[in-house]
Amino acid sequence: MTGTVRPHTFRPRDLVGGHVVIDLVNTVTARDAEPVDWLDGYPRLLDWAALTGRFAPVDLTALRGLAASEPVRAEQALARVRELREAVHDLLTTLIHQDAPAPAEAEAVGRLEAHWKRAAARARLVLRGTAPELRVDVGSSGLDLPGHELALRAFDLLRELPWERTRVCPGTRCGWVFVDGSRGGRRRWCDMATCGNSAKGRTHYRRKRADGAGPEPR
Numbered sequence: 001m002t003g004t005v006r007p008h009t010f011r012p013r014d015l016v017g018g019h020v021v022i023d024l025v026n027t028v029t030a031r032d033a034e035p036v037d038w039l040d041g042y043p044r045l046l047d048w049a050a051l052t053g054r055f056a057p058v059d060l061t062a063l064r065g066l067a068a069s070e071p072v073r074a075e076q077a078l079a080r081v082r083e084l085r086e087a088v089h090d091l092l093t094t095l096i097h098q099d100a101p102a103p104a105e106a107e108a109v110g111r112l113e114a115h116w117k118r119a120a121a122r123a124r125l126v127l128r129g130t131a132p133e134l135r136v137d138v139g140s141s142g143l144d145l146p147g148h149e150l151a152l153r154a155f156d157l158l159r160e161l162p163w164e165r166t167r168v169c170p171g172t173r174c175g176w177v178f179v180d181g182s183r184g185g186r187r188r189w190c191d192m193a194t195c196g197n198s199a200k201g202r203t204h205y206r207r208k209r210a211d212g213a214g215p216e217p218r
Contacts, residue, residue, distance in 0.1 A: 001028060001031075001035055001037065001082075001086050001089075002035070003028065003030075003034060003035030003036055003037055004034065004035070004036050004037065005036075005037045005039075005040050006036050006037070006038065006040060007038075007040045007044070008038035008040070008044070009047075010038070010044075010047055010048045010051050011051075012051065013191065013193070013194070014026065014027075014048075014051075015051065015052060016176065016178055016190050016191045017176065017177060017178050017179065017190075018178055018179030018180075018181055019153075019157050019161075019179060020052050020054045020150070020153060021088055021150055021153050021154045021157045022088075022092070022157070022177050022178065022179065023048075023052060024048075024081075024084075024085050024088070024150055025085055025088055025089045025092065025176075025177050026176045026177065026178075026190075027039050027048060027085065028085070028089075029173070029174065029175075029176070030173040030174065030175065031089075031174075031175030031176075032172075032173065032174060032175035033172070033173045033175075034173075037082070039078065039081070039082065041075075041078065042067045042071075042074035042075060042077065042078045042143070043064065043067065045078055045081060045146060046060050046063055046064055046067070046146070049146050054149075054153075055145075055146065055149065059137070059138050059145060062138045063138065063143060063145060063146070066138075066142060066143055067143060070143065073142075073143055074143050076143075077142075077143040077144050077146075077147060080115070080144065080147050081146060081147040081150070083111070083115070084112070084115045084147055084150060084151055084154070086111075087108060087111035087112045087115060088112060088154050088157075089177070090108040090111070091105070091108035091109060091111075091112055091158070092166070092177055093168060093177070094108055095163065096163070096166055096167065096168060096177070097168075112151075112154060112158075115147070115151040115154070116151050116152065116154065116155050118144075118148070118151070119134075119136060119141075119147070119148035119149070119151035119152050120134060120152070122136050122140045122141045122144070122148055123135055123136045123140070123148070123152065124136075124140070134152050136148040136149055136152065161179070162179065164185075165179055165180040165181070165185055166178075166179050166180075167179075167180060167187075167188075169188075169189055169190035169195055170188065170189075170195075171189055171190065171194070171195025172195075174190060174194075174195050176190040178190045
Protein backbone atom coordinates (compact mmCIF):
# COMPACT_ATOMS: atom_id res chain seq x y z
CA MET A 1 0.00 0.00 0.00
CA THR A 2 1.17 3.48 -0.81
CA GLY A 3 -0.50 6.33 0.99
CA THR A 4 -0.38 8.65 3.97
CA VAL A 5 0.32 7.59 7.55
CA ARG A 6 -1.84 9.58 9.94
CA PRO A 7 -2.50 9.37 13.71
CA HIS A 8 -5.93 8.08 14.62
CA THR A 9 -7.72 7.44 17.91
CA PHE A 10 -9.42 4.09 17.48
CA ARG A 11 -13.06 3.81 18.54
CA PRO A 12 -15.55 0.92 18.56
CA ARG A 13 -17.08 2.25 15.32
CA ASP A 14 -13.79 1.34 13.59
CA LEU A 15 -14.39 -2.35 14.28
CA VAL A 16 -17.11 -3.23 11.79
CA GLY A 17 -15.39 -5.98 9.80
CA GLY A 18 -16.90 -8.90 11.66
CA HIS A 19 -13.52 -10.50 12.39
CA VAL A 20 -10.38 -9.17 14.07
CA VAL A 21 -8.22 -9.84 10.99
CA ILE A 22 -10.64 -7.94 8.76
CA ASP A 23 -10.57 -5.11 11.30
CA LEU A 24 -6.79 -5.08 10.88
CA VAL A 25 -7.25 -4.72 7.12
CA ASN A 26 -9.53 -1.77 7.86
CA THR A 27 -6.84 0.13 9.75
CA VAL A 28 -6.27 1.62 6.31
CA THR A 29 -9.15 3.84 5.19
CA ALA A 30 -9.97 5.42 1.82
CA ARG A 31 -8.41 2.52 -0.07
CA ASP A 32 -10.61 3.46 -3.03
CA ALA A 33 -9.15 6.99 -3.19
CA GLU A 34 -6.03 8.15 -1.34
CA PRO A 35 -5.27 5.48 1.30
CA VAL A 36 -4.61 6.59 4.87
CA ASP A 37 -2.79 4.24 7.26
CA TRP A 38 -3.93 4.74 10.85
CA LEU A 39 -1.13 2.65 12.37
CA ASP A 40 1.39 5.46 12.82
CA GLY A 41 3.50 3.59 15.36
CA TYR A 42 3.75 0.43 17.45
CA PRO A 43 1.92 2.00 20.43
CA ARG A 44 -1.01 2.73 18.10
CA LEU A 45 -1.06 -0.92 17.10
CA LEU A 46 -1.36 -1.83 20.76
CA ASP A 47 -4.18 0.70 21.22
CA TRP A 48 -6.04 -0.98 18.38
CA ALA A 49 -5.30 -4.45 19.76
CA ALA A 50 -6.67 -3.45 23.17
CA LEU A 51 -9.88 -2.15 21.60
CA THR A 52 -10.51 -5.45 19.79
CA GLY A 53 -10.61 -7.33 23.09
CA ARG A 54 -8.74 -10.21 21.44
CA PHE A 55 -5.47 -9.73 23.30
CA ALA A 56 -4.78 -10.23 27.00
CA PRO A 57 -4.24 -6.91 28.82
CA VAL A 58 -1.22 -8.35 30.65
CA ASP A 59 0.40 -9.17 27.29
CA LEU A 60 -0.27 -5.69 25.93
CA THR A 61 1.26 -4.14 29.04
CA ALA A 62 4.35 -6.28 28.59
CA LEU A 63 4.56 -5.29 24.92
CA ARG A 64 4.38 -1.60 25.77
CA GLY A 65 7.36 -2.05 28.06
CA LEU A 66 9.30 -3.95 25.40
CA ALA A 67 8.48 -1.33 22.77
CA ALA A 68 9.69 1.48 25.02
CA SER A 69 13.01 -0.27 25.60
CA GLU A 70 13.47 -1.51 22.01
CA PRO A 71 11.88 1.12 19.72
CA VAL A 72 13.73 -0.02 16.60
CA ARG A 73 12.58 -3.61 17.00
CA ALA A 74 9.06 -2.35 17.69
CA GLU A 75 8.98 -0.46 14.39
CA GLN A 76 10.28 -3.54 12.59
CA ALA A 77 7.50 -5.61 14.15
CA LEU A 78 4.96 -2.98 13.07
CA ALA A 79 6.30 -3.15 9.51
CA ARG A 80 5.68 -6.91 9.50
CA VAL A 81 2.10 -6.35 10.72
CA ARG A 82 1.57 -3.91 7.86
CA GLU A 83 2.91 -6.49 5.41
CA LEU A 84 0.52 -9.08 6.83
CA ARG A 85 -2.36 -6.62 6.63
CA GLU A 86 -1.72 -5.93 2.94
CA ALA A 87 -1.31 -9.61 2.13
CA VAL A 88 -4.70 -10.36 3.73
CA HIS A 89 -6.32 -7.38 2.01
CA ASP A 90 -5.03 -8.39 -1.41
CA LEU A 91 -6.14 -12.00 -0.97
CA LEU A 92 -9.58 -11.10 0.40
CA THR A 93 -10.36 -8.63 -2.36
CA THR A 94 -9.05 -11.02 -4.99
CA LEU A 95 -11.38 -13.75 -3.75
CA ILE A 96 -14.33 -11.40 -3.26
CA HIS A 97 -14.15 -9.92 -6.76
CA GLN A 98 -12.96 -13.16 -8.41
CA ASP A 99 -11.41 -11.11 -11.18
CA ALA A 100 -7.69 -11.54 -10.59
CA PRO A 101 -5.52 -13.83 -12.75
CA ALA A 102 -4.29 -17.03 -11.13
CA PRO A 103 -0.68 -15.77 -10.69
CA ALA A 104 -1.92 -12.76 -8.68
CA GLU A 105 -4.00 -14.99 -6.44
CA ALA A 106 -1.08 -17.37 -5.93
CA GLU A 107 1.23 -14.47 -5.08
CA ALA A 108 -1.20 -13.20 -2.42
CA VAL A 109 -1.53 -16.70 -0.97
CA GLY A 110 2.25 -17.04 -0.85
CA ARG A 111 2.70 -13.79 1.06
CA LEU A 112 0.14 -14.80 3.65
CA GLU A 113 1.63 -18.30 3.88
CA ALA A 114 5.04 -16.80 4.75
CA HIS A 115 3.54 -14.88 7.68
CA TRP A 116 1.60 -17.93 8.87
CA LYS A 117 4.72 -20.12 8.81
CA ARG A 118 6.70 -17.62 10.88
CA ALA A 119 3.87 -17.46 13.41
CA ALA A 120 3.41 -21.22 13.54
CA ALA A 121 7.15 -21.68 14.15
CA ARG A 122 6.77 -19.69 17.40
CA ALA A 123 3.48 -21.30 18.46
CA ARG A 124 2.71 -24.22 20.72
CA LEU A 125 -0.07 -26.72 20.20
CA VAL A 126 -2.71 -26.79 22.93
CA LEU A 127 -6.13 -28.34 23.29
CA ARG A 128 -9.23 -26.21 23.73
CA GLY A 129 -11.65 -28.88 24.89
CA THR A 130 -10.96 -31.52 22.28
CA ALA A 131 -9.96 -29.11 19.52
CA PRO A 132 -6.26 -28.46 18.81
CA GLU A 133 -5.16 -24.82 18.65
CA LEU A 134 -1.92 -22.97 17.94
CA ARG A 135 -1.08 -20.32 20.54
CA VAL A 136 1.66 -17.73 20.81
CA ASP A 137 2.73 -15.60 23.75
CA VAL A 138 5.09 -12.76 24.64
CA GLY A 139 7.78 -15.20 25.69
CA SER A 140 7.89 -16.92 22.31
CA SER A 141 7.00 -14.05 19.97
CA GLY A 142 8.11 -10.89 21.77
CA LEU A 143 7.10 -7.74 19.90
CA ASP A 144 5.81 -9.87 17.04
CA LEU A 145 3.01 -11.26 19.21
CA PRO A 146 0.23 -9.17 17.58
CA GLY A 147 1.41 -10.08 14.10
CA HIS A 148 1.83 -13.77 14.92
CA GLU A 149 -1.58 -13.99 16.57
CA LEU A 150 -3.24 -12.26 13.62
CA ALA A 151 -1.44 -14.45 11.09
CA LEU A 152 -2.72 -17.57 12.83
CA ARG A 153 -6.23 -16.13 12.95
CA ALA A 154 -6.01 -15.20 9.26
CA PHE A 155 -5.69 -18.88 8.37
CA ASP A 156 -8.82 -19.67 10.39
CA LEU A 157 -10.63 -16.71 8.81
CA LEU A 158 -10.01 -17.88 5.25
CA ARG A 159 -11.06 -21.41 6.12
CA GLU A 160 -14.38 -20.33 7.68
CA LEU A 161 -15.32 -17.12 5.85
CA PRO A 162 -18.83 -16.99 4.32
CA TRP A 163 -17.78 -15.60 0.95
CA GLU A 164 -21.34 -14.90 -0.17
CA ARG A 165 -21.61 -12.42 2.72
CA THR A 166 -18.12 -10.90 2.51
CA ARG A 167 -18.05 -7.54 0.78
CA VAL A 168 -16.08 -4.37 0.07
CA CYS A 169 -17.88 -1.20 1.09
CA PRO A 170 -18.69 1.00 -1.94
CA GLY A 171 -18.74 4.18 0.17
CA THR A 172 -16.80 7.23 -0.99
CA ARG A 173 -13.28 7.22 0.45
CA CYS A 174 -13.80 3.89 2.16
CA GLY A 175 -13.09 0.47 0.64
CA TRP A 176 -13.39 -1.35 3.97
CA VAL A 177 -14.01 -5.10 3.96
CA PHE A 178 -16.80 -6.55 6.09
CA VAL A 179 -18.79 -9.70 6.71
CA ASP A 180 -22.53 -9.11 6.45
CA GLY A 181 -23.99 -10.56 9.63
CA SER A 182 -27.47 -9.13 9.09
CA ARG A 183 -30.44 -11.43 9.11
CA GLY A 184 -31.42 -10.79 5.53
CA GLY A 185 -27.88 -10.69 4.17
CA ARG A 186 -28.49 -7.42 2.33
CA ARG A 187 -26.08 -5.11 4.12
CA ARG A 188 -24.32 -2.91 1.60
CA TRP A 189 -22.27 -0.49 3.69
CA CYS A 190 -19.52 -1.10 6.24
CA ASP A 191 -21.61 1.03 8.62
CA MET A 192 -24.95 2.71 7.96
CA ALA A 193 -24.09 5.54 10.37
CA THR A 194 -21.10 6.59 8.25
CA CYS A 195 -20.96 5.45 4.64
CA GLY A 196 -24.66 4.62 4.46
CA ASN A 197 -25.82 8.01 5.67
CA SER A 198 -23.29 9.81 3.48
CA ALA A 199 -24.59 7.98 0.42
CA LYS A 200 -28.19 8.80 1.35
CA GLY A 201 -27.24 12.46 1.74
CA ARG A 202 -25.61 12.56 -1.69
CA THR A 203 -28.63 10.86 -3.28
CA HIS A 204 -30.99 13.35 -1.62
CA TYR A 205 -28.89 16.27 -2.86
CA ARG A 206 -28.85 14.97 -6.43
CA ARG A 207 -32.62 14.56 -6.37
CA LYS A 208 -33.07 18.12 -5.14
CA ARG A 209 -30.77 19.39 -7.89
CA ALA A 210 -32.74 17.41 -10.46
CA ASP A 211 -35.95 18.98 -9.15
CA GLY A 212 -34.47 22.47 -9.60
CA ALA A 213 -33.70 23.20 -5.98
CA GLY A 214 -30.76 25.41 -6.91
CA PRO A 215 -26.97 25.12 -6.78
CA GLU A 216 -25.04 23.31 -4.09
CA PRO A 217 -24.48 25.62 -1.07
CA ARG A 218 -20.88 26.57 -0.36
